[in-house]
Amino acid sequence: MVTYIIRRLLYSIPVLFVSSFLIFTFVATTTDPLEAAKMQPNVNKAAIALVQKENHLDKPIIERYGYWVQDAFTHDFGKTILGSRPILPDMLNRLKVTLQLIIAAEVLTLLLAIAVGVYSAVRQYSIFDYSMTTLSFLGLAIPVFWLGLILQIIFVNIFNKWGVRIFYTSGLDNVDPGTGLHFLIQRIQHLVLPVFTLATISIAGYSRFMRASMLEVINADYIRTARAKGLIERRVVLKHAFRNALIPLMTLAAIDFGTLFGGTVITETVYGLPGMGRYFIDALSGGETYVIMAWLMVTSVMVVFFNLVADVVLGFLDPRIRLD
Amino acid sequence: MPEPVLSIRDLAVHFTTDDGVVRAVDGVTYDVYPGETLGIVGESGSGKSVSTMSILGLIPQPPGKVVSGEAMFQGRDLLKLSKKELRRVRGNSMAIVFQDPMTSLNPVLKIGFQLGETIKAHHGSEKDDEVKDHVIQLLRTVGIPQPERRFEQYPHEFSGGMRQRAMIAMAIANQPALLIADEPTTALDVTIQAQILEVLKTAQDETHAATILITHDLGLIAEMADRVIVMYAGKIVELGDVNTIFAAPRHPYTIGLMESLPRLTADEDWLRPIPGQPPSLINRPPGCPFHPRCFLSQGRARCREEEPPLRPIHAGGTGVHLSACHFAEELEGATSKLAEPTVAEGVT
Amino acid sequence: MTEVSRPPEPGSPDAPLVDLDGTLYASGSQVRTMPGAPTDLAPELTDSALAHESGLELKARSQWAYARSRFFRHRLAMGSLVVLIAVLLCGAFAGHIASYSYDAIDLNNINAGPTTTAHHYFGTDQLGRDYFSRVLYGIRTSARVAFFVSILSTILGTLVGSFAGYFGGWLDNLLMRFTDLILTLPPLAVLLVAAARLGNGTINLGLFHLGQEYRVALILALLFWTGIARVVRGLFLSLREKEYVEAAKASGSGDVRIIFRHMLPNSMGPIIVNMTLVTAGAILTESALSFLGFGIKPPTAALGNLIAQGETQMQTQWWLVVFPGLTIVIIVMCINFIGDGLRDALDPTQRRIRA
Numbered sequence A: 001m002v003t004y005i006i007r008r009l010l011y012s013i014p015v016l017f018v019s020s021f022l023i024f025t026f027v028a029t030t031t032d033p034l035e036a037a038k039m040q041p042n043v044n045k046a047a048i049a050l051v052q053k054e055n056h057l058d059k060p061i062i063e064r065y066g067y068w069v070q071d072a073f074t075h076d077f078g079k080t081i082l083g084s085r086p087i088l089p090d091m092l093n094r095l096k097v098t099l100q101l102i103i104a105a106e107v108l109t110l111l112l113a114i115a116v117g118v119y120s121a122v123r124q125y126s127i128f129d130y131s132m133t134t135l136s137f138l139g140l141a142i143p144v145f146w147l148g149l150i151l152q153i154i155f156v157n158i159f160n161k162w163g164v165r166i167f168y169t170s171g172l173d174n175v176d177p178g179t180g181l182h183f184l185i186q187r188i189q190h191l192v193l194p195v196f197t198l199a200t201i202s203i204a205g206y207s208r209f210m211r212a213s214m215l216e217v218i219n220a221d222y223i224r225t226a227r228a229k230g231l232i233e234r235r236v237v238l239k240h241a242f243r244n245a246l247i248p249l250m251t252l253a254a255i256d257f258g259t260l261f262g263g264t265v266i267t268e269t270v271y272g273l274p275g276m277g278r279y280f281i282d283a284l285s286g287g288e289t290y291v292i293m294a295w296l297m298v299t300s301v302m303v304v305f306f307n308l309v310a311d312v313v314l315g316f317l318d319p320r321i322r323l324d
Numbered sequence B: 001m002p003e004p005v006l007s008i009r010d011l012a013v014h015f016t017t018d019d020g021v022v023r024a025v026d027g028v029t030y031d032v033y034p035g036e037t038l039g040i041v042g043e044s045g046s047g048k049s050v051s052t053m054s055i056l057g058l059i060p061q062p063p064g065k066v067v068s069g070e071a072m073f074q075g076r077d078l079l080k081l082s083k084k085e086l087r088r089v090r091g092n093s094m095a096i097v098f099q100d101p102m103t104s105l106n107p108v109l110k111i112g113f114q115l116g117e118t119i120k121a122h123h124g125s126e127k128d129d130e131v132k133d134h135v136i137q138l139l140r141t142v143g144i145p146q147p148e149r150r151f152e153q154y155p156h157e158f159s160g161g162m163r164q165r166a167m168i169a170m171a172i173a174n175q176p177a178l179l180i181a182d183e184p185t186t187a188l189d190v191t192i193q194a195q196i197l198e199v200l201k202t203a204q205d206e207t208h209a210a211t212i213l214i215t216h217d218l219g220l221i222a223e224m225a226d227r228v229i230v231m232y233a234g235k236i237v238e239l240g241d242v243n244t245i246f247a248a249p250r251h252p253y254t255i256g257l258m259e260s261l262p263r264l265t266a267d268e269d270w271l272r273p274i275p276g277q278p279p280s281l282i283n284r285p286p287g288c289p290f291h292p293r294c295f296l297s298q299g300r301a302r303c304r305e306e307e308p309p310l311r312p313i314h315a316g317g318t319g320v321h322l323s324a325c326h327f328a329e330e331l332e333g334a335t336s337k338l339a340e341p342t343v344a345e346g347v348t
Numbered sequence C: 001m002t003e004v005s006r007p008p009e010p011g012s013p014d015a016p017l018v019d020l021d022g023t024l025y026a027s028g029s030q031v032r033t034m035p036g037a038p039t040d041l042a043p044e045l046t047d048s049a050l051a052h053e054s055g056l057e058l059k060a061r062s063q064w065a066y067a068r069s070r071f072f073r074h075r076l077a078m079g080s081l082v083v084l085i086a087v088l089l090c091g092a093f094a095g096h097i098a099s100y101s102y103d104a105i106d107l108n109n110i111n112a113g114p115t116t117t118a119h120h121y122f123g124t125d126q127l128g129r130d131y132f133s134r135v136l137y138g139i140r141t142s143a144r145v146a147f148f149v150s151i152l153s154t155i156l157g158t159l160v161g162s163f164a165g166y167f168g169g170w171l172d173n174l175l176m177r178f179t180d181l182i183l184t185l186p187p188l189a190v191l192l193v194a195a196a197r198l199g200n201g202t203i204n205l206g207l208f209h210l211g212q213e214y215r216v217a218l219i220l221a222l223l224f225w226t227g228i229a230r231v232v233r234g235l236f237l238s239l240r241e242k243e244y245v246e247a248a249k250a251s252g253s254g255d256v257r258i259i260f261r262h263m264l265p266n267s268m269g270p271i272i273v274n275m276t277l278v279t280a281g282a283i284l285t286e287s288a289l290s291f292l293g294f295g296i297k298p299p300t301a302a303l304g305n306l307i308a309q310g311e312t313q314m315q316t317q318w319w320l321v322v323f324p325g326l327t328i329v330i331i332v333m334c335i336n337f338i339g340d341g342l343r344d345a346l347d348p349t350q351r352r353i354r355a
């Protein structure tokens, strides 16, 4: 197991290098931090040239890539081109927000999706099953940003009409970092809507996945064996079917979770949350090549890492899989 | 004659599908007596599995439904039991060995656990270490070497033959009165098959259970069974003592089955399959279900119009002999090559 | 868990890969093989393949006829098809149906709520622009984008997937590594980077004469084709082993002929189903891009940017957000239900058993 993990990690190093180079080429040729400055007639040409020189923007791509790799390892991804802010601390702050959001959303998603999926499968063709099917088709058709806006409209109007603040719809930044419970409650009030928004599509998709997985297992021979042994139905479902049906879902969830570190651009935008997604959009608008690069690298490392996590989870849940 | 262990009367099972109602089992009646082995043969889809699984509530419902019948077992009609009562019968006084040992064990649970669970389901008061001893004893009975080590292993660490042994151990864990073996050897290699049959015989000896042996393999029937039921299209077409059936088959379908066996000594063609396909179970043709494929019918109107009842036949032999053919008597003198001892040996 | 539909990657729950029966239809090869994972029910190849081979065109055709009758029996899919066609026709004939042009200003009715007065069914914004008309034009734009995305990515994905699956070897390896690479990147981020550039038209890739719809469609297609390629590759890998393909090879048919005459027709079912998934995904993704300001840009009306424009006043003029969004929901739901019906119809192994 340990050797397997080490081997996988070692293997991912060249993969990440290759992908970082491709990404770098792509990003460096498509972004230009000085685009806005160049258009301004009153900005000194010499100043622009200086910034270009300092940041090696005038060098060929290969060379720039070399500088970038050096910066990434020795200077925590370097600094922004405009304003010379160190990149890593900013990014870590953003990551904190994103983490709160995605962990909460993932937990909510898994709990609800598993419960709904299992129950729909066990009561296939029941009213519950049909309603959940309809709801999930709806969930899969709702654009995330639109859901976010609609929730905002609803809760702001509730506030305006009755003066009840159930959930905040924006302004996580403004939570006064006061103490203890109050802070916690405020924080939760701020995060509920974004979490729900983010989780909706996933709940719809995952519950369908779980249901399908469960139905497939329910028809397996070994479930018939379990029934033939005279086990009570709850035990057949929970001990025999559920254990097996959960394996693909957990693997999938682990993989998907890795992709979430990129933040949740849309949700963060709609709710004005200062997370990784927002960070990316801002960098993109500002043409901050190195921020974009750093961001893409962190997110792809996370994807690679959680792919490994998925394998380990799989090896853990399924005795047939041996990681070595 | 002793009281039967299981007594099935007029059992009918339907499946509701998009294309219509599949009448998988259509009025089946038979008894199983203590200690005997009753063989059930028939082509694939003839309703062998459904006719036995349905009485234990093991067919998927829906789409399946037992539409009529009675299944008396230990003084109670299984078809009238509540779910809870029926559950107490399953794996306890009536147990099953399934066809495919590769898929019939739960891949994520240890063998020992899966066997122990069977015991605990019916003997909740037994302590964990008692259960473990019991399980190891069972594994030993079915000839699994190093049972203590095997106890801790997962199904994928077992070979197919070993898994089927474990399945048999599971089936006899609670000393059943009736053992149903649904094609217990079909999925295994020929060499392993013989071993598993031995294990099955051991299991029968240990438990004195009556056995229903479902199979395609007439050779297996010849070796294991005391009495035989031949099923076709959800109905019993012939029933009798194993010797009688082989020596004096009185239904064209039974003869067809025997003819389609590979013969080692025969100088004729190796295989002579029954021509045609089994009928649709959705739109049953009127008359005898076998008539489109029957060599004896010769286009007689009676075969097409009137459904032959299962009726007693007097063709010599011992015990009850039933056949569902209008013209069974015309088969007078027919005998199966399997009745000749040399061949019977060759076929097992 | 994602915010936008990704390409219908096998096993991804984002794609509605599960039909109403809950049968899992993840098709093609899995990203990873997950033991115990719901198995791949990509339509088994039926006799139609063999029938085709032996010249029994009649039988092959009846397979399609059978599929058609199954689809027509699928009430939800049929209903969705009717609704979708109606919605699309409204979009296509926006110029004739809409009472206003998409940027026409009705100063008498500013910030009007949904009303029948002056035909402002979906209300108007602060400039007095009629949102019903704008939504109709938006449907046209969004549908155009989605249509091109699905055509482009299907053609590209099918070509690459079939060649990779058929020939295997380095070509296959290259494709798989490439799609793996794409998978490690957050799709939305890549789209945004690409769109930030290409969408502005500052890089002239010879597409300059095309409207921005087509530029956006091109960018989306670049993301979506890999999903189809994987599906087709998976199908071809299994088809390659079939007798009739071997037979065709033995009888000296050329590779290209085998691919297009023998294997492709037998892969059409899953390809068509996946095309519907791509279309739904494209609608959602385009609307998200446009909402973020990186997709279709005003003044062209697209459903996503209509919502973005309404956002600032949404607390009072809720209709500016609600109606364009509902339109998206309806379109995507219809497409998904149709996809569901198609899957039922085109997958002969799937026999519905009703309770």
Ligand SMILES: Nc1ncnc2c1ncn2[C@@H]1O[C@H](COP(=O)(O)OP(=O)(O)OP(=O)(O)O)[C@@H](O)[C@H]1O
Pocket (backbone or CB within 6 Å): B015, B016, B017, B022, B024, B042, B043, B044, B045, B046, B047, B048, B049, B050, B051, B060, B063, B064, B216, B281, C353
């Ligand atoms: N779940 C089901 N849904 C619909 N029809 C079914 C179902 N299970 C069984 N049947 C039908 O019942 C009939 C009898 O099936 P059964 O499994 O008893 O056959 P069998 O004689 O055991 O065949 P085999 O030798 O292949 O095991 C089949 O023709 C089949 O069409």
Ligand code: SF4
Pocket (backbone or CB within 6 Å): B251, B252, B253, B288, B289, B290, B291, B292, B294, B295, B296, B297, B302, B303, B308, B324, B325, B326, B327, B328
């Ligand atoms: S009744 Fe007629 S068709 Fe049926 S088995 Fe007898 S002879 Fe054949």
Ligand SMILES: [Mg+2]
Pocket (backbone or CB within 6 Å): B048, B049, B050, B182
């Ligand atoms: Mg059977």
